Amino acid sequence: MISIDNVSVTLxxxxxxxxxxxxxxxxxxxxxxxxxxxxxxxxxxLNGLQLPSSGTVVVDNYDTKADGRKxxxxxxxxxxxPDNQIVYPNVREDLAFGLKNIGYSKTEIEQxxxxxxxxxxxxxxxxxxxxxxxxxxxxxxxxxxxxIMRPNYVVMDEPTxxxxxxxxxVLMEHINELSQRVIMATHDLEQITHFDRVxxxxxxxxxxxxxxKEVISAYRNLCQK
Amino acid sequence: xxxFYYPSGSIVHRLSAGVKLAALxxxxxxxxxxxxxxxxxxxxxxxxxxFCIAQIPLRVAYRQLKPALFLLLLIFIAQYxxxxxxxxxxxxxxxxxxxxxxxxxxxxxxxxxxxxAIEAGxxxxxxxxxxxxxxxxxxxxxxxxxxxxxxxxxVRDAQKVRGMDRNIIAVLLPTIIRTxxxxxxxxxxxxxxxxxxxxxxxTDKQKL
Numbered sequence: 551m552i553s554i555d556n557v558s559v560t561l562x563x564x565x566x567x568x569x570x571x572x573x574x575x576x577x578x579x580x581x582x583x584x585x586x587x588x589x590x591x592x593x594x595x596l597n598g599l600q601l602p603s604s605g606t607v608v609v610d611n612y613d614t615k616a617d618g619r620k621x622x623x624x625x626x627x628x629x630x631x632p633d634n635q636i637v638y639p640n641v642r643e644d645l646a647f648g649l650k651n652i653g654y655s656k657t658e659i660e661q662x663x664x665x666x667x668x669x670x671x672x673x674x675x676x677x678x679x680x681x682x683x684x685x686x687x688x689x690x691x692x693x694x695x696x697x698i699m700r701p702n703y704v705v706m707d708e709p710t711x712x713x714x715x716x717x718x719x720v721l722m723e724h725i726n727e728l729s730q731r732v733i734m735a736t737h738d739l740e741q742i743t744h745f746d747r748v749x750x751x752x753x754x755x756x757x758x759x760x761x762x763k764e765v766i767s768a769y770r771n772l773c774q775k
Numbered sequence: 776x777x778x779f780y781y782p783s784g785s786i787v788h789r790l791s792a793g794v795k796l797a798a799l800x801x802x803x804x805x806x807x808x809x810x811x812x813x814x815x816x817x818x819x820x821x822x823x824x825x826f827c828i829a830q831i832p833l834r835v836a837y838r839q840l841k842p843a844l845f846l847l848l849l850i851f852i853a854q855y856x857x858x859x860x861x862x863x864x865x866x867x868x869x870x871x872x873x874x875x876x877x878x879x880x881x882x883x884x885x886x887x888x889x890x891x892a893i894e895a896g897x898x899x900x901x902x903x904x905x906x907x908x909x910x911x912x913x914x915x916x917x918x919x920x921x922x923x924x925x926x927x928x929x930v931r932d933a934q935k936v937r938g939m940d941r942n943i944i945a946v947l948l949p950t951i952i953r954t955x956x957x958x959x960x961x962x963x964x965x966x967x968x969x970x971x972x973x974x975x976x977x978t979d980k981q982k983l
Binding site: 594597599619622623626627629631633634635636637638639640642643646647648651652677679680681695696699 | 780886915968969
């Protein structure tokens with residue numbers, strides 16, 4: 551479980567998030583909100599990319615401030631732009647990067663890469679050059695780079711923003727099948743209608759929290775104002 | 776190195792990157808001791824044989840040489856006017872063989888293997904040099920060359936629409952801003968992928 555206790559984030563004396571307290575334990579959680587509402591900062595709090603100015607974020611009993619390494623091993627993060635997340639020029643090498651960082655041997659790394667590519671039917675991408683992939687393929691590689699490390703949670707910050715409708719659908723199918731708990735910030739409301747819980751952030755505070763239907767409706771009303 | 780790896784599974788591919796780099800250094804040194812075209816011809820045949828063993832198609836081999844063609848032409852012209860036709864040909868052929876030899880190493884070696892070989896080579900300097908950071912910097916430089924190219928292209932297109940594509944500042948400034956923003960996000964992504972927590976003396980996997 552991820553526990554957020556009275557968290558505020560202030561950047562350059564500007565309040566981004568203020569006094570947020572939540573427990574995140576559902577399998578699928580959507581985060582919505584207008585541009586600049588603080589939803590990306592909220593997502594980044596969950597794996598310690600952003601540390602709270604006050605309050606605590608605890609993931610499976612590990613505080614993001616004190617145990618960043620352990621938190622990041624449990625919480626994978628998928629960025630909006632996969633180009634900034636892919637480190638190596640070749641897909642197989644990029645998938646190896648995270649595993650190498652946490653100390654797996656060369657044989658184990660190769661085995662895990664094969665298993666992961668096979669699991670997601672993406673063997674054909676293995677030897678491709680990352681900068682020659684389509685947007686959807688790049689986002690899949692970025693997602694695989696996270697999944698291969700077997701995190702308990704996958705946090706995504708608008709992962710489908712740069713994709714066309716078909717690629718969005720394919721990526722969402724993969725996301726929906728994940729065994730991990732998923733927390734996804736998005737502007738695309740259709741993608742989260744079947745989620746277990748949706749949280750709407752507005753002006754750095756929780757504006758609505760609950761089942762997707764009610765929260766999305768509240769958010770639509772907010773956008774009308 | 777950005778886009779030249781050509782997988783064929785040959786014996787040359789299977790050789791360790793360190794061996795290939797050492798062979799390249801030796802070959803590159805020896806070729807400068809050759810003093811006639813016949814000797815260069817022998818080196819050329821030797822290299823072609825290795826391209827064949829590595830099962831590298833002609834177009835892939837040509838791709839190694841193509842970016843240097845203009846430079847080779849300049850060298851040829853300069854040498855032709857300074858020392859004559861025969862030496863100009865000799866110098867250009869020698870450089871071409873050297874470039875192709877380096878190309879053979881890049882098409883048969885993955886970037887990660889190359890980086891590991893560089894890491895191994897730097898290991899004696901581990902007390903003074905952060906080896907993993909050096910190798911990551913090399914990897915990122917290779918990885919982001921095409922991405923930077925795309926950014927410049929996009930910015931130029933955007934400025935072209937505004938009639939400012941010939942204004943260097945108008946192209947340079949947004950490119951630098953976007954590059955810096957990208958660098959921040961890449962640093963965060965490295966952090967998210969556990970790079971900042973790297974400590975190769977531990978067996979982190981068990982602890983995690």
